[in-house]
Amino acid sequence: MCSIIAANHQGELDLVFFENRDRPKELFIGNDIRQIQDVIGIYDFRAKGMACGYSIQSETAGGVANILGYTGSKSRGVILLRALEEAKSAKDAGRIIREEVSGGDYSSARYVLCDGNSIVSLENFGTKVHLSEDQRKRFLVTANHFRNLRSGMRHESSVLREKYLKTIGSNITEKSILRLATRHRNPAICRHGRTLSSFIVFKNHNPKQSRILYSLGEPCKGYKEFSLK
Numbered sequence: 346m347c348s349i350i351a352a353n354h355q356g357e358l359d360l361v362f363f364e365n366r367d368r369p370k371e372l373f374i375g376n377d378i379r380q381i382q383d384v385i386g387i388y389d390f391r392a393k394g395m396a397c398g399y400s401i402q403s404e405t406a407g408g409v410a411n412i413l414g415y416t417g418s419k420s421r422g423v424i425l426l427r428a429l430e431e432a433k434s435a436k437d438a439g440r441i442i443r444e445e446v447s448g449g450d451y452s453s454a455r456y457v458l459c460d461g462n463s464i465v466s467l468e469n470f471g472t473k474v475h476l477s478e479d480q481r482k483r484f485l486v487t488a489n490h491f492r493n494l495r496s497g498m499r500h501e502s503s504v505l506r507e508k509y510l511k512t513i514g515s516n517i518t519e520k521s522i523l524r525l526a527t528r529h530r531n532p533a534i535c536r537h538g539r540t541l542s543s544f545i546v547f548k549n550h551n552p553k554q555s556r557i558l559y560s561l562g563e564p565c566k567g568y569k570e571f572s573l574k
């Protein structure tokens with residue numbers, strides 16, 4: 346289960362991406378942070394893909410939230426990593442994923458892609474796919490249920506968590522993201538015994554630079570910065 350926030354045009358931040366990754370329902374071996382070509386993200390050892398990541402080439406961030414209900418044979422993290430490696434933008438990444446998942450080989454999920462210009466979300470269940478790329482959208486949050494497709498599990502705890510994520514509202518700052526990421530009160534975003542890793546991208550406007558923060562383990566124990574060469 347996961348909590349995702351994607352935003353752009355937020356004051357001094359051109360892009361903000363946040364994902365807390367919780368332990369998946371399926372078998373889990375471990376995860377770490379690594380760079381694969383131009384993509385830096387949380388790598389899942391078993392799936393050999395990324396739960397979330399950022400391309401320093403296209404300056405596009407992306408993440409996937411598992412939705413229970415449909416089980417496919419292929420890994421969601423693998424297609425997310427490929428989309429981030431190949432795409433020139435968030436929209437481009439959304440189209441790559443749409444093309445790939447519409448065959449029905451991937452387990453149900455909600456994907457979020459974000460760059461400085463657009464935020465794209467995609468939902469898939471079997472061969473049903475819904476792609477949303479509203480150009481005016483500056484802010485989008487996701488937990489573990491669908492917004493558009495009428496299928497998949499819809500746990501009350503996921504609905505509550507998503508409602509809470511929305512309260513971060515407009516004018517997101519580094520401080521507000523870090524505060525939210527480490528919240529323990531119900532609905533908890535830092536979920537002890539559940540949260541495996543956390544990944545944050547801040548792309549500043551002036552000076553123009555991206556920073557990647559991560560934690561392996563609960564985010565309240567502190568973030569490290571991934572050094573970009």
Ligand SMILES: [Zn+2]
Binds near residue numbers: 527529535536537565
């Ligand atoms: Zn905590």
